[in-house]
Amino acid sequence: MTIRGAAAVVGVADLHHPRGKAPRSERGMLVEAVVAACRDAGISPRDVDGFTSYAGGDNSGPVLAAELGIRELRWSTMVWGGGGGGSAASIVTAAAAIASGQADCVVAVRSMAQAATGRLGYAKYYFDHQYLPHGxxxxxxxxxxxxxxxxxxxxxxxxxxxxxxLAAYHHAQANPDAAAYGKPLTAEAYDESAYIVEPFHLYDCSRENDGAVALVLVSAERARQLDVTPAYVIGGAQGSVGAYAARNENDAAYTTAGGSGTDDSPGVASRVWQQAGIKPSELDVVQVYENFSGPAVASLMDHGLCPAGPASGDFLTLDNLIAPHGVLPVNTSGGNVADSFVNGMGLAVEAVRQIRGTSSNQIGTGVDTSLYIGGPMAPIHSSVLLGSATTL
Amino acid sequence: MTATSAEALPAGPSESGDDADFWQALDEHRLALPRCTACGAWRQVGTATCPACWSFDIAWDDVSPIGTVYTWVRTHRDFMSELDVKAPYVTVLVQLDDVPVRLLGLLVGGDEIAIGDRVSGVFQKPGNSDWTILRWEKSV
Incomplete structure (x- = not known):
């Protein structure tokens, strides 16, 4: 059994605001995003029968069922552990529910408001006494x-x-919704920006936004009856090998993003390619979650999209990374660093836009494969590969 | 100041108590790490079982606080008001010489560091801490 081609993303909403400027509560924004994504799909919110999310929070499936007045809740699933690491997994879990007949219309959602989360304080709730005394x-x-x-x-x-x-900032210049729209970045300005935690400069760090993102998934059969271009889920995986970052800095694959494998444990990246039956070299475009730039580079390596070690520099040139003609355009809306950050889920919406042909930095017509890689260097990792009808 | 004060350094045993011996040993200026008495595997501080054989039997063995820098970071902003050290400060991850374990700690006595540098442990009890902390300095 496989999820390949069983379900598709048919509706999306990416509503973001400056940090601290949420027009309503996290829950209110979440409902707004679900309704907007359903409208995008041409589906009544009443027909939704499942919700998935990640990174915790109180806005569970039953809570949303009440807010939206849905008829029957059949699937309510939170991906455990790892913050943004589980973001792609929330989409894959929605597809798995549909593929196995557990639910018909599942929405993957995430909402954040600084007033509710206090995310910009330090993570006292997350790091324990093996970490905090050492700063x-x-x-x-x-x-x-x-x-x-x-x-x-x-x-x-x-x-x-x-x-x-720099590629993300380049793309943001064509995206009026991006925070860095009209604010191009030069290599010199990057190098001269202050260190936050070395080796990260200011510009290596993602933004923080208030907002909500929703992606509506239905079966492939139903998707074809709707007036949208379906983005089919053709591969997806979550997990970790050897417990990775849950081992207090003692894991073996220390400089990976958490998606690589070993001889007897393939890991997230290999499982995605294997399910899809597609090679990394065949990928059209990638959205890679950059909580910070370095971990995103590691994600590309884990997924076989760029060589490891010093040779990575030969491949990760600005020309190769920018739309429309780069060998591997990345983060074509501006990504977490230059567009917006609602726990990285905006990147998943951009992955859908590339399949639909509606990106502000569309890499061409007829995009067949579009990868979204979830949060790197977290205790759990996930990614999801979307495909056009041609890939089925 | 006591550990219950808002500005106390966050340190000391967790509620589970699985790491109590680690902190007790530091107060006696010893580094003690958990080892499975059933199969001999070194365990992670604060876990309930041995991941190699699932035994609950544990011993805390004294380990020499000497090792090599595996990686490091330099923090340029004061994220934690409770920390007794102000930015910029360096944190090192140390690969111990004698056991297959890596430990985090603040670098003291200097701020220049590189992967591969040799370091040895220093036991410090900050003024706002009820607990002794293992920190590191470069070996001469």
Whole structure:
């Protein structure tokens, strides 16, 4: 049994606001996003029968069922652990529910408001006493530890990180919704920006937004009856190998993003390609979650999209990373660093736009494969590969 | 100041108590790490069972606090008001010489560091902490 081609994303909504400027509560924004995504799909919110999400929160399936007045809730699933690491998994879990007949119309959702989460304080609730006494108190710290070794020991050049950021800012200039629209970034400005947690400069770090994102999934059969271009889920996986970041910095694959495998455990990335029956070299476009730039570079390596070590610098050039003609356009809306950050889920919507042909940096007509890689260097990792009808 | 004060350094045993011996040993200026007495595997501080054989039997063995820097970061902003050290400060992840375990800790006595540098442990009890912390300095 496989989820390949069983379900499709048919409706999307990406509503974001400056941090602290949420026009309503997290729950209110969530409902607004679900309704907007249903309208995009041409489906009544009353027909939704499932919800998935990640990174915790109180806005569960039953709560949303009451808000939306749906007829019957059949699927209510939170992906465990790892913050944004589970973001792609929430989409895959929705597809799995549909593929197995558990539900017919499942919405993957995430909402964040600074007033409710206090995310910009340090993560006292997350890091324990093996971390905090040593000044390791934020996601930036744990990602910086792995990234420093990626640079200094593995020989990945700084340019790999810098070019990923510059590509995002380049794309944001064509996206009026992006925070960095009208604010281009130069290599010099990147280099001169302050360090936050070394090796991360300011521009290596994602933004934080208030907002909500929703993706509506239905069966492939139903998708074809709707007046939209379906983005079929043709591969997806979640998990970790050898417990990865749950091992207090003692895991073996330390400089990976958490998606690589071993001889007897394929890992998230290989499982996605294997399900889809597609090679990394055949991919058209990728949206890669950059909580920070270095971990995103590691994600591309885990997924076989760029070489490891010093050779990564030869591939991760600005020309190769930008739409429409780059070898591998990345983060074509501007991504978490230059567009917006609602726990990374905006990138999943951009992955759908590329299949639909509606991106502000559309890489061409007839995009067949569009990958969304979830949060890197977290205790759980996930990614989802979307395909056009041609790939079925 | 006591550990219950809002500005106390967040340190000391967790509610489960699975890491109590680790903190007790630090107060005696020893580094003690958990080992499975059934199969001999070194365990992670604070876990309930041995992931190699699932035994609950545990011993805390004294380990020499000497090792090599596996990676490091330099923090340029004061994220934690409770930390007794102000930014910029360096945190190192140390691969211990004698056991297959890596431990985090603040670098003291300097702020220049590189992967592969040799370091040894220093036991410090900050003024706002009820607990002794293992920190690291470069070996001469």
């Amino acid at each position: 390791v108190a934020t996601p930036a710290h744990v990602c910086a530890l792995r990234t420093q070794r990626l640079l200094e020991h593995d020989g990945v050049p700084r340019s790999a990180m810098r070019n990923l950021v």
